[in-house]
Amino acid sequence: MQVTTLSFENLHNHGELFANMLRARHKTFIQRNNWELPEANGMEFDQYDTPASRWVAVHEFGQVLAGVRLTPTTARCGIYSYMIRDAQLGLLDSIPSNLLDEEAPVAPHIWESSRVFVSDSVPSKLRLRVQCSLIDEMVRSARSLGATSLIGIVPEHSPRLARRTGIDCVPAGPVIETDDDERSVCVRIALATKLH
Numbered sequence: 001m002q003v004t005t006l007s008f009e010n011l012h013n014h015g016e017l018f019a020n021m022l023r024a025r026h027k028t029f030i031q032r033n034n035w036e037l038p039e040a041n042g043m044e045f046d047q048y049d050t051p052a053s054r055w056v057a058v059h060e061f062g063q064v065l066a067g068v069r070l071t072p073t074t075a076r077c078g079i080y081s082y083m084i085r086d087a088q089l090g091l092l093d094s095i096p097s098n099l100l101d102e103e104a105p106v107a108p109h110i111w112e113s114s115r116v117f118v119s120d121s122v123p124s125k126l127r128l129r130v131q132c133s134l135i136d137e138m139v140r141s142a143r144s145l146g147a148t149s150l151i152g153i154v155p156e157h158s159p160r161l162a163r164r165t166g167i168d169c170v171p172a173g174p175v176i177e178t179d180d181d182e183r184s185v186c187v188r189i190a191l192a193t194k195l196h
Contacts, residue, residue, distance in 0.1 A: 024064040113152035
């Protein structure tokens, strides 16, 4: 199993990995979760997949097992910044604006974690190992980019999993219920407590 952090600067070194990650996102978010998201050629993408972002992929033999996108809270692309802030500002219909207990931060040391997934193809006996690999690389990558904390929207039970993997993850807003009865919560992740 390998873990790779992708950027627009290194995509050319990793063959089909970025496209395969977008395909895995398509399978997770569009096919499995039935989310209405932009798609093309079997790949899911949105306005936050820009050169400002980074993508962490856990992969093996060309198959993407898990992934996450990291976006600086200082990002700007047209009217958009990052998902949580844009939802709070009322720019996204699919996410409620009251998802965060405070004003969404804009600071170079805070990054957003979004589009977190683990593929359904990962056997249950390997799931925790894949999740830990994803979290470890996410933390390492975010730190290398100057982040001291992350914010993100995760399934409601994820803060418990985070504690099992050594992550300091606390809810930062109310539980969000979606049309498909999924329950999520905005979290703040402190990176200083998980040192490798």
